[in-house]
Amino acid sequence: MFGIKTKKKSHGFSVIELLTVIVIIGVLATVAFLSYSGWNQSVAVTQIKSDLTAIVASMETSRNFNNSYPSTIPPTFKASDGIIVSGGSSDGLAYCMEAYSIKYPGQVYAVSSVNKDPYLGTCDPSVSVFTVGSVIDLTVPITYFTAVDNVGVTGYMITESSSSPLAGGSGWVVSAPSSYTTSSAGTKNLYPWVKDANGNVSDVFGSPRSVVFVTPDPNWNNGRPGSVLAGKQVYNRDLTSTDKYSDNSLIGGTGKLRWKTSQTSCAEPQCSATAPVAETHPGHVGQSVLVADNSTDFALSGSPPVYPARDACKALGGRLPTLAEMVEMGNQRSWYGNLKPHTDYTNYWTATVAGANFTAYAPFLNNGSVDIYNALFSYSGYVRCVR
DSSP: OOOOOOOOOOOOOOHHHHHHHHHHHHHHHHHHHHHHHHHHHHHHHHHHHHHHHHHHHHHHHHHHHHSSOOSSOOTTOOOOTTEEEEEEOSSSSOOEEEEEESSOTTOOEEEESSOOSOEESOOOOEEEEEEEOOOBTTEEEEEEEEEEOSSOEEEEEEESSSSOOOTTSSOOBSSOOSEEEOSSOEEEEEEEEEEETTSOBOOOOSSOEEEEEOOOOTTOOOOOTTOTTSOEEEEEOOOOTTOTTOOOGGGTOOSOOOBOOSSSSOOTTTTOSSOOOEEOOTTOOSEEEEOOSTTOOBOBSSSSOBOHHHHHHHHTTOBOOOHHHHHHHHHHTOOBTTBOTTTSTTEEEEESSTTOOOEEEEEETTTTEEEEESOOSSEEEEEOOBO
């Protein structure tokens, strides 16, 4: 009996099946590609870090031999294939280097003289040296202000705050300022800042400069060139043994130094029958008395007594300074004849003869005393006057 024969049919992939296979193949290819790319990128980062570490060693070696960092990458360093390195030192005191792979230019690593371990990021500008000079009123000169950056410093600023200024804010100047002026007297901390062409701002400077500013008094003149009150030469004549205003026992004086405040006959309290209030200070020779007002002077013998220092200032339309003004003159480091800054800045007047220790000065500015040291001989003297 003959059976019925059936013919087998071959079934192909359906559209859905084909799409599924394609998707799976794509996913596998993507995973493989990403894994390969990630591996390549990891290799590039390793090369970058290795090159930057080698640069640090080259820069430090160069500084050891030359006492400064080189302005460009040392010729002894060779970058790996495909790695771009840039940077250097603009002042020999600090440096910063950046590196990236040509294949992955978006990943930039850097090292610097401060941070020698490679880090992800670009070079920020850095202040390397910042020093100031002596204060003049509310202004202080800037003696050194140097910075370093791999693309170049484009802005400088000094503030009294440790808060970082905005790169796009006001107050930036294109070159390092030669001075800084504050708005009021007092002790201020000065912070230097720099920025670069990429808009990066330096970190806060680790050693801000503490500066004491003083408010200038319009009533005094500190002896700047051209001032009629810069100094006045007066004459201090010999004192006799009978001069009641002498306290020099070497010439037989029996009286005490007296003070005079007006052009009248000697009266209380400067010319009282008893000596003025005296204070003794170890290591100082002479009579110390408290200054009572702004017009004190050293009385010389005469009838009535004469007051050459006070009168010399009055002839110029001025007067003798107060102790507070003496302090401010000291801050100005003023010269008056033989009156030298630092050593003699508290002198009211001194002999015109170089090396002669004939002075009247205020060594104890904290308590308002004045010391008279050998100021009893025949010498002309320079006197400070204010107005």
